[in-house]
Amino acid sequence: MKHSMRRFVVYLLAPLVTMLLTLMKVPNFCARITLIYPQITTWLDYFVILATVFIYYYTLWSPLKLFEKQARKKWDIMKELAIKFNEEYDSNFDFSFSVMLIKTSIFHCLEPAEANSLDMQFVWKGRRFSFFGKVLKVVWDHGSNGIPPNYRMTLNQGICGKAFQEGKETNTHNIVGVTLLAELLKGHNFKLNEMQKKSVQGIVIVASCPLVIKDKGVDRQRKEVIGVLNVESRSFDSARLLLDENARKIFFQKITNVANIYLNLH
Numbered sequence: 112m113k114h115s116m117r118r119f120v121v122y123l124l125a126p127l128v129t130m131l132l133t134l135m136k137v138p139n140f141c142a143r144i145t146l147i148y149p150q151i152t153t154w155l156d157y158f159v160i161l162a163t164v165f166i167y168y169y170t171l172w173s174p175l176k177l178f179e180k181q182a183r184k185k186w187d188i189m190k191e192l193a194i195k196f197n198e199e200y201d202s203n204f205d206f207s208f209s210v211m212l213i214k215t216s217i218f219h220c221l222e223p224a225e226a227n228s229l230d231m232q233f234v235w236k237g238r239r240f241s242f243f244g245k246v247l248k249v250v251w252d253h254g255s256n257g258i259p260p261n262y263r264m265t266l267n268q269g270i271c272g273k274a275f276q277e278g279k280e281t282n283t284h285n286i287v288g289v290t291l292l293a294e295l296l297k298g299h300n301f302k303l304n305e306m307q308k309k310s311v312q313g314i315v316i317v318a319s320c321p322l323v324i325k326d327k328g329v330d331r332q333r334k335e336v337i338g339v340l341n342v343e344s345r346s347f348d349s350a351r352l353l354l355d356e357n358a359r360k361i362f363f364q365k366i367t368n369v370a371n372i373y374l375n376l377h
Contacts, residue, residue, distance in 0.1 A: 185376040186251055192369050193253040196342075199365065204349040207257025210322075210373065211247040211264075211271055212338035218242055221265050223304045238304050247271055247338065257343040259310050269301045270319045271339045278321025278336050281370050283363040288318040290350045316349045318342045318363065320370045324377065337377070340370045 193208045200206070224239040249262045266272045274287040291314055303311070311317075320340045326333045344352075352362045 185373075188376060189251060189369075189373060190253055192372060196365060196369060204344040204346040204352070205254065205256055206349075207252065207254030207343045208369075209249050209252040209257055209262075209341045209343075210338060211262075211341065212250050212322075213245055213266075213275070213336070214248045216241075216244050216246045216263075219244065219246055219263070219265070221246065221263060221304060221307070222267060222302060241265070247275060250338075254343075256345045257314070257341065262307075262310060264303075264307065267302055268307070269303060270317045271341060274319035274321050274339050275336055278323060278339075279334070281321060281323045281367060281374060283360065283367050285323075286318055286320045286363045286366060288316065288353045288359065288363070290316050290353045292350060311343075313345050314343050315347055316344050316353055318353070318366055320363075320366050322370060322374060322377075324374060340366065340373060342366055 189208070189210070193206070196208075197204070197206050218240070220238045220240050222239050222241065244265065246263050246265055249258065249260055252258070252260050264271060266276055270287050270289050274285070277287070278285045291311075318341070320342075321336050322338045322340060323334050323336050326335070352358050
């Protein structure tokens, strides 16, 4: 009943009210109506006011509220997926999840400055100033063992930045996974500043899946990477999920499934 009423208002009543408002802008129309019904002038003023409020509500306010409701529902679904993901591994690894989306930053100070950098005057606490760039920012997280909710990084930093820059599709082949054990990290430089390093200290594995949306154009399909989905664990045993080939395939496929559901909800 509720959906039928909404369809009636959107597809019939709203266009009818809009058409009447348009007709009232025509001088001859109002003059003829007033000539036939002289006492209707006041009622026409009331109609214009009420019709304007009605159009505003159903073209702006109502869709906005519907969008906000769907957005809240999206994160509820993601939370359920994260819980189910952990349950499929018998909650042995206590996975944390986060979605990072690309944002435009007018100013940020995230990347560590190189020792031989020529622009040392633009360095603060060992970090380089940058203007008008792109950063990855956490917009949703689940779990208490992953990256913090206010975490930000540039596209040149970390596993997330690499997955974003190199990602072509949302599939298992484009996921970047790393085991953060000291003996396996020799020679790796994730370009994190000291504050970022403290935030992720203790995380054993990170898997970052690019979120790629597809837009069908006139002549070809356009693809755009909008962010990354991250899965982290501080469990020492979780390292085998990346070190064992079969376990890694299954792990990456599960992450891809969650990422694709998010893209359908986005």
